[in-house]
Amino acid sequence: MSAPTINVALTVPQTEAEGPGVRFAIWVQGCPLRCPGCCNPEMLDAAEERTQMTAAELLTQVLASEGEGISLLGGEPFAQADGLCALAEGVQAAGRSVMVYSGYLLTQLKRRAVHEQGVRRLLAATDLLVDGPYIERERTTTRRFIGSNNQGLHFLTNFYRPDDPRLAAPNTVEIRLRGGVLTLNGYPVLGARTKITGVGQ
DSSP: OOOOEEEEEEEEEEESSSSSSSEEEEEESOOSSOOTTOSOGGGOOTTSOOEEEEHHHHHHHHHHSOSSEEEEESSOGGGGHHHHHHHHHHHHHTTOEEEEEOSSOHHHHHHHHTTOHHHHHHHHTOSEEEESOOOGGGBOSSSTTOSBTTOEEEEOSSSSOTTOGGGSSOOOEEEEEETTEEEEEESOTTOSOSEEESTTO
16 A cells, blocks of 8 residues: 655745744645634645655655754644654654644544544654644734644653743744745744745746
8 A cells, every 4th residue: 555645735944933943844735624814824725736745755855954853734734644644753763853733632633543543643753732723813922833822832752841942932934035936934924824926026
């Protein structure tokens, strides 16, 4: 049986806005939650094919980069848990960390993990989890790596500690211009967009 592919919307090989330290960030395409005010609305449609990659292909890219781990965002990573779990396991096996941003609550993910192997494996291979839907009226700039105050930060392994000073700074935004495409990641201070095309063309 062939390995499941992952529908990848965007990768940023080096970022400090999506988790502690320098990280390889991977945004997946597709989210069933549809939170109003989502900062990545172009990544909601699961039927839209972006870049199809296997976990092995992504792992090769991650391990060729410098940094202390990966951050999985979206879209909704647990909607593609069957493909992402092998990637997360490979990253941890290499001694790096895995951070996942999910619109589901940890309690919901644990219930799904009982019957869904991919969810169970991805959750087991997660060191740091941001959980909960984005709620626009509760958005915050003062909680590092958190979009709205209802969301939680869960330390699922001992890789990170709650007193890590990198978790105490305000949120930041990174701006990149590549091939006429402006990408924003981190706190969406310029509005609910991750990608703006046609810039500088």
